[in-house]
Amino acid sequence: MLEESSFKNIYDTYIDMVYNLCLNYLQNSSDAEDVCQNVFIKVHQHIKQFEGKSSLKTWIYRVTINQCHDFTKAKKRKKRFGNIVSLFQENIADSTLPLPDFNHPGVLLEDKEAVAAIFNKINKLPTNQKTAIVLKTIEGMSQKEIAEVMEISTKAVESLLSRARSGLKKMLNK
């Protein structure tokens, strides 16, 4: 197990990076906090398996994205179950899970509507395309850095970004 002081150092260095990536991926501060907690628990449990093939930052980025995927999948599953239950019970409309509410503290009030609308479209993209566009556009990462995080080639990143942009264009023109 990791010593507490070393873990605190890792936590202090990367917490803001992880929290902001979670916010940009999930667009909800409460969900971002939950996932952050899971990310650092995973880091604590699996730091010994970190082989140093990539930088610690890249590895933590990867863990964060995987945790965001798992969280999103679990949330969708819950929502689907809620929908199925509501089919059998007429008066359950109030108790079903609400739609994911947009609550991103980093978005300026005047941009909130526009950002929420574009995130709504980004969330409909396939997972890999969403990850690439979030890392490129919001996190400002280079294609090489994205390739390292996603463990794919830079060519594949370029293709994902291109497909994501044309997908978004189609959705915006509808």
Add this chain to the structure above:
Amino acid sequence: MDSLNELEVLQKIQKVAAPTDLYHKVCAGIKPSQQVSSTLSIAASIAFFLLAATNIWFVSQNLTTQQEYDADNGYYETILSNDSNQLYNE
């Protein structure tokens, strides 16, 4: 590569600091799982030890189990018997 003007608004998103109490939540999330796993491993060790001790005692006493029909009550009864005594009685 295609550019998309609508994405420019995303570049205005500001970085925010994580909540200060998050570290305590992370620590709270780490400790219970470790406690549960250590409690489970202690419980498993005790159960294994008791099972092994019982088995050794059974073998040392030459004890076996056998079923005998209890005519008065109308059911089979599992009884512990000692092999050496049984041989002696026979």
